[in-house]
Amino acid sequence: MGVAGIIGGSGLTGLKNLQIRHRRVIRTPFGETSGPLTFGQMGGQEVVFIARHGYGHTIPPHRVNYRANIWALHHVGVTHVVAVAAVGGITAAMRPGVLCLPDQLIDYTSGRPSTFFEGGESMVVHIDFSEPYCQPVRERLLQAAGSADIVVIDGGTYAATQGPRLETIAEIRRIERDGGDVVGMTGAPEAVLAREIGLCYAPLSLVVNLAAGKSAEPITMEAIDMVMHEGMEKVRKVLGNVVPL
Numbered sequence: 001m002g003v004a005g006i007i008g009g010s011g012l013t014g015l016k017n018l019q020i021r022h023r024r025v026i027r028t029p030f031g032e033t034s035g036p037l038t039f040g041q042m043g044g045q046e047v048v049f050i051a052r053h054g055y056g057h058t059i060p061p062h063r064v065n066y067r068a069n070i071w072a073l074h075h076v077g078v079t080h081v082v083a084v085a086a087v088g089g090i091t092a093a094m095r096p097g098v099l100c101l102p103d104q105l106i107d108y109t110s111g112r113p114s115t116f117f118e119g120g121e122s123m124v125v126h127i128d129f130s131e132p133y134c135q136p137v138r139e140r141l142l143q144a145a146g147s148a149d150i151v152v153i154d155g156g157t158y159a160a161t162q163g164p165r166l167e168t169i170a171e172i173r174r175i176e177r178d179g180g181d182v183v184g185m186t187g188a189p190e191a192v193l194a195r196e197i198g199l200c201y202a203p204l205s206l207v208v209n210l211a212a213g214k215s216a217e218p219i220t221m222e223a224i225d226m227v228m229h230e231g232m233e234k235v236r237k238v239l240g241n242v243v244p245l
């Protein structure tokens with residue numbers, strides 16, 4: 001049985017049902033991680049948790065050191081990763097409060113260090129990324145949600161934007177034409193790096209707002225926070241059921 005890694009996004013800087021054993025700062029060849037890794041147990045399973053934006057939520061999406069975070073998780077023996085993230089909903093089913101397990105990814109980010117294979121000593125490698133997410137973790141998440149009586153949408157395309165600003169209406173229209181169902185700012189290069197290093201990685205996305213132009217109301221942080229609070233309780237329940245991975 002592998003060691004489960006959980007990457008917490010906005011609204012999930014800790015896990016109440018994680019019995020914490022210790023925290024450890026990991027030195028990486030890529031610099032500092034978003035914070036120390038938290039080691040603990042959940043339902044008898046070893047879990048390593050990291051808060052993507054830092055425990056005080058101080059690191060914006062474009063400044064997260066994705067390489068350091070993914071390298072550190074792999075370094076301490078993590079084999080499977082659930083990546084929790086808040087997203088905006090684009091297509092009809094993706095209403096605020098909905099949980100989604102994306103199965104595809106489009107990367108609209110730019111300028112982020114997004115590979116471990118920089119050439120030279122670290123080689124030139126082109127990984128297969130046709131299916132960006134790890135099916136065994138997706139299936140465990142589906143089962144866990146089912147046994148917790150929590151509805152999740154199985155499948156969807158995650159569009160990763162650069163941020164930190166939200167999108168324009170035209171950008172969301174374009175993403176929708178491209179086939180995007182939800183939009184977030186952290187799904188790339190995180191998923192890419194996980195695949196490159198050999199982690200079995202899948203996202204668990206919580207829709208916290210309708211994407212730009214999908215609602216008559218402007219997108220406010222107050223409204224997002226309200227959905228986030230309740231939604232992350234559902235995420236915690238799913239995670240509490242998902243281990244062992």
Ligand code: HPA
Nearest residue numbers: 086087088183184185211
């Ligand atoms: N766009 C991009 N990222 C997001 C959104 C959004 O509307 N909501 C939460 N993360």
